[in-house]
Amino acid sequence: MKNLLGRTVMAGALVLGLAMSMASLATAQEFGPPELIEAAKKEGRLVLYTANFTEPEQETIAAFNKRFPFIKVEMLRAPGGQLITRVKTEAAAGKLNADIVDHSDRGDMLALKDLFQDYAPPNASEYLQDAMVAPNLWPRVTLVWAIAYNPALVKNPPKSWADLTKPEYGNKQIGQVFAPAGGTTWTRAMFERKVLGEDYWSKQAATKPALYPSGAPLSDALVRGEVSIAPLLYNIVYTKQRDGAPIEIFFAPEGAPAIPYATGIPKTAKNPNAARLYMNWCLSKEGQSLMISTQGNLTSLKTPPVYPKNYDPKVVKVWLPKFDEFESLRKSWVDEWNKLYGHRQ
Amino acid sequence: MVVLAFLVIYPVMMLLLGALTNTNPVVDGFGVFNLSLSNFSEVLANPNVHAALINSLVACTGGTVLAVVIGLTFSWVVVRTDTPGKGFIAATSMLPLFVPPLVAAVAWSILASPKTGLLNTMLATIGIDWRFNAYTMPGLIVIFGIYYAPYVYMFTASALRNMDPSLEEAAEVSGASAVRTMFTVTFPLIAPAILSGMLLSFIVMLGIYGIPAVLGTPGDISVLTTYIFKLTAWSPPLYNTAAAVAIILMMVTGILVYLQHKITSRRSYTTVAGKAFRPAQLKLGRWRYVTLGLAIIYLLVVVVLPTLALIVAAFRRFLFIRDMASLFDMRQYGLMHFERLFANPLALRSIWNTMEVGLITALVGGVLAFAIGYTINRTNLPARKSIDVISTLPVAIPGLVIGVAYLWAWIGLPGGLYGTIWILALAFIARFMPDTVKALSTSLLQIHRELEEAAWICGRGLLGTIRSIVLPLARPGLIAAMTLLFILAIRELGSSLFLYTSNSMVMAVLLLDYYEGGNLGITAAFSLVQTVLLGVIISVAHLLSRGTGDSSGIRRAG
Numbered sequence: 033m034k035n036l037l038g039r040t041v042m043a044g045a046l047v048l049g050l051a052m053s054m055a056s057l058a059t060a061q062e063f064g065p066p067e068l069i070e071a072a073k074k075e076g077r078l079v080l081y082t083a084n085f086t087e088p089e090q091e092t093i094a095a096f097n098k099r100f101p102f103i104k105v106e107m108l109r110a111p112g113g114q115l116i117t118r119v120k121t122e123a124a125a126g127k128l129n130a131d132i133v134d135h136s137d138r139g140d141m142l143a144l145k146d147l148f149q150d151y152a153p154p155n156a157s158e159y160l161q162d163a164m165v166a167p168n169l170w171p172r173v174t175l176v177w178a179i180a181y182n183p184a185l186v187k188n189p190p191k192s193w194a195d196l197t198k199p200e201y202g203n204k205q206i207g208q209v210f211a212p213a214g215g216t217t218w219t220r221a222m223f224e225r226k227v228l229g230e231d232y233w234s235k236q237a238a239t240k241p242a243l244y245p246s247g248a249p250l251s252d253a254l255v256r257g258e259v260s261i262a263p264l265l266y267n268i269v270y271t272k273q274r275d276g277a278p279i280e281i282f283f284a285p286e287g288a289p290a291i292p293y294a295t296g297i298p299k300t301a302k303n304p305n306a307a308r309l310y311m312n313w314c315l316s317k318e319g320q321s322l323m324i325s326t327q328g329n330l331t332s333l334k335t336p337p338v339y340p341k342n343y344d345p346k347v348v349k350v351w352l353p354k355f356d357e358f359e360s361l362r363k364s365w366v367d368e369w370n371k372l373y374g375h376r377q
Numbered sequence: 378m379v380v381l382a383f384l385v386i387y388p389v390m391m392l393l394l395g396a397l398t399n400t401n402p403v404v405d406g407f408g409v410f411n412l413s414l415s416n417f418s419e420v421l422a423n424p425n426v427h428a429a430l431i432n433s434l435v436a437c438t439g440g441t442v443l444a445v446v447i448g449l450t451f452s453w454v455v456v457r458t459d460t461p462g463k464g465f466i467a468a469t470s471m472l473p474l475f476v477p478p479l480v481a482a483v484a485w486s487i488l489a490s491p492k493t494g495l496l497n498t499m500l501a502t503i504g505i506d507w508r509f510n511a512y513t514m515p516g517l518i519v520i521f522g523i524y525y526a527p528y529v530y531m532f533t534a535s536a537l538r539n540m541d542p543s544l545e546e547a548a549e550v551s552g553a554s555a556v557r558t559m560f561t562v563t564f565p566l567i568a569p570a571i572l573s574g575m576l577l578s579f580i581v582m583l584g585i586y587g588i589p590a591v592l593g594t595p596g597d598i599s600v601l602t603t604y605i606f607k608l609t610a611w612s613p614p615l616y617n618t619a620a621a622v623a624i625i626l627m628m629v630t631g632i633l634v635y636l637q638h639k640i641t642s643r644r645s646y647t648t649v650a651g652k653a654f655r656p657a658q659l660k661l662g663r664w665r666y667v668t669l670g671l672a673i674i675y676l677l678v679v680v681v682l683p684t685l686a687l688i689v690a691a692f693r694r695f696l697f698i699r700d701m702a703s704l705f706d707m708r709q710y711g712l713m714h715f716e717r718l719f720a721n722p723l724a725l726r727s728i729w730n731t732m733e734v735g736l737i738t739a740l741v742g743g744v745l746a747f748a749i750g751y752t753i754n755r756t757n758l759p760a761r762k763s764i765d766v767i768s769t770l771p772v773a774i775p776g777l778v779i780g781v782a783y784l785w786a787w788i789g790l791p792g793g794l795y796g797t798i799w800i801l802a803l804a805f806i807a808r809f810m811p812d813t814v815k816a817l818s819t820s821l822l823q824i825h826r827e828l829e830e831a832a833w834i835c836g837r838g839l840l841g842t843i844r845s846i847v848l849p850l851a852r853p854g855l856i857a858a859m860t861l862l863f864i865l866a867i868r869e870l871g872s873s874l875f876l877y878t879s880n881s882m883v884m885a886v887l888l889l890d891y892y893e894g895g896n897l898g899i900t901a902a903f904s905l906v907q908t909v910l911l912g913v914i915i916s917v918a919h920l921l922s923r924g925t926g927d928s929s930g931i932r933r934a935g
Binding site for chain 2: 079080085086087090106107108109110111112113117118121127129182184213214242243244245246247249250251252253256257258268272275276277278
């Protein structure tokens with residue numbers, strides 16, 4: 033335990049040191065011209081609608097506030113489907129409260145792109161075009177799938193996606209988030225079929241995995257030992273491992289499906305300058321580095337400033353879905369997935 | 378009537394519109410009416426909906442039967458026997474009401490998960506092969522039954538207390554045994570209360586999301602609410618289908634309410650007349666320790682064990698417990714989850730907002746429920762039957778779906794209602810109207826007309842009579858109803874989900890956020906904070922109402 037605590041403190045100190053040295057390098061100018069910062073200061077607040085999890089987002093806000101303490105970020109967090117319904121309804125009634133809308137499902141956001149104003153961060157050219165669905169929607173957050181297991185329960189751990197089809201991991205040892213749960217899981221399912229083979233789903237389903245409605249409760253089940261192995265978004269399990277949970281995580285050699293968010297500033301934003309400043313900061317190297325090193329995100333920057341722990345860029349192949357396929361294949365493939373996994377819809 | 382139309386009919390119409398079209402009424406405007414029954418026919422033809430419906434009915438019927446057995450037993454023990462520690466038993470019988478369903482379910486999954494449950498770890502330690510399994514239909518039924526017994530208790534305890542014992546005495550004089558008297562006189566006399574309690578607990582179970590979500594999901598037991606939640610949470614969300622499922626749920630409830638009317642309207646249940654009496658107490662002899670023992674077991678099962686599980690989860694770094702030695706490894710424990718919880722500014726904010734919403738809901742809702750209850754039970758207005766049915770509708774709709782209906786219905790209103798805690802309070806008032814009205818109706822039903830007639834003869838007007846006769850007599854019921862409303866408002870999750878904003882975050886929503894964020898430690902820590910707060914508030918309310926002596930509403934309720 034002492035060891036564990038020691039490691040956590042060390043890791044924390046390292047991260048802090050990294051953040052501080054970055055902070056000294058960067059100047060406030062990097063995040064926008066003085067006029068923007070002044071105008072943001074006058075607004076003093078912003079409302080962020082996000083489908084990201086509460087805790088990591090609070091960490092991001094706290095780091096932003098270290099640099100810009102004069103802006104209060106009020107957050108509203110909801111699961112993907114519910115967030116979209118709320119944004120649509122509020123916007124239609126002329127009462128959209130959000131200054132920023134941040135969502136994991138790029139398809140849903142693309143449908144709403146006219147709600148958002150023109151915006152690009154100062155380092156716009158450093159971003160991968162493939163990660164964007166519209167010029168006004170930015171990949172503020174980029175998540176990546178990994179495989180995690182509980183080493184106390186798995187004596188012979190899996191080493192690849194293909195290993196998850198082995199009969200020895202049968203009988204609900206593996207936990208899976210079901211494919212229709214949202215954009216992130218659909219990305220994983222699409223990766224499995226496109227990269228691992230047409231028959232991957234049927235072979236994997238044959239191990240009878242336990243199905244979960246979303247990744248976070250599954251990560252908790254993994255820590256508790258309800259399941260022993262689970263493909264999970266790296267940011268959900270990494271933060272647990274960081275805090276000392278008994279789990280191991282690896283990126284499989286066949287590839288790591290990644291999910292860039294789509295984030296925009298509504299035309300109706302009441303605090304557009306504060307919103308721009310927050311977005312500029314999140315999309316900057318400083319913001320992305322923080323999300324990568326402390327929260328286990330990836331980035332859609334062409335040249336990542338750092339890599340998450342356990343991630344070797346020479347080995348891991350990031351896999352981004354083609355957006356047109358992401359939309360066109362979705363319904364029929366998810367239906368097939370449901371049938372193969374015996375998931376009731 | 379106007380208030381009800383605004384609170385209930387308008388949102389339900391929105392829901393119906395949603396179910397009959399494939400549009401979001403706010404987004405697409407009201408001009409696009411492509412009415413069709415396709416959502417309904419799709420839903421009715423879907424075998425998964427059938428499975429969910431059957432599972433719901435089985436779980437809720439089983440749960441209700443168990444709730445009646447527990448609730449009725451304890452109300453009888455508390456009111457009619459000389460069991461020692463009755464104050465304690467009365468309080469125990471109400472305690473499960475304070476526990477949000479999500480919290481109860483999480484606690485029981487920690488205790489009785491087949492793989493990692495603490496109880497099972499203990500069984501393994503002492504070498505017993507049998508295992509608890511909360512992830513099954515019987516598991517679901519037991520948890521439903523023990524947590525919804527207070528509804529039955531609440532209704533039957535006040536009915537038993539207000540019952541004229543002369544009828545029982547007559548039975549005994551005629552030579553009937555105590556048990557026979559109980560089943561042929563006592564229980565039939567309080568039948569409306571038993572029925573109301575049964576109906577309400579059934580309907581509430583039908584609409585609960587937290588318990589089947591946590592306990593049903595791992596065992597692949599899908600019920601209507603978890604099915605509806607899936608429909609709304611998926612991307613893209615299928616609200617119109619969800620609305621259709623919800624309307625079906627509403628029809629089931631409508632039929633139940635109708636049946637209850639049929640049964641209770643056949644006979645008169647007036648038992649509080651203008652005469653003084655004291656309910657008699659049965660001397661149980663040695664058996665009184667058995668009844669006390671039952672209460673202690675109940676307390677253990679619904680409060681002590683789950684609370685211990687929550688305490689373990691809230692103070693323990695991670696919930697990976699392989700054996701008993703690991704459970705008692707003190708190095709694993711600390712305040713980390715509480716520190717992280719209160720480092721989040723939203724936590725304090727949500728606590729404050731929740732208290733405010735609870736208070737507004739209890740006060741405004743209590744008054745409104747009294748007006749409705751009085752109209753239904755005491756006047757001959759032609760609309761009273763429909764008022765009764767309308768005010769019962771909202772409970773039948775799962776919170777999540779009615780949350781959307783409220784959002785659709787009220788967001789367009791001029792003024793700044795949306796985004797304040799008032800819109801939450803309004804939703805809670807509408808949603809819990811049936812609970813409150815039913816709780817009040819029971820006490821109103823029991824006040825004999827002759828008391829009011831006496832006041833009229835003495836020259837009092839309608840309001841004067843209400844003030845001087847009905848209100849004082851129904852006060853315990855009213856205070857109990859308001860307390861109930863307060864508690865329900867604090868726990869309510871579903872309908873809050875679409876109505877809260879960054880300014881009006883409430884505890885239940887933040888709690889779900891933590892649960893969905895996969896952080897059981899903070900979820901448990903926050904649950905404990907919520908439980909302690911509720912306990913403090915209820916105790917304060919109890920102290921404040923002490924002035925009214927034994928008829929104190931809190932004492933009655935708990």
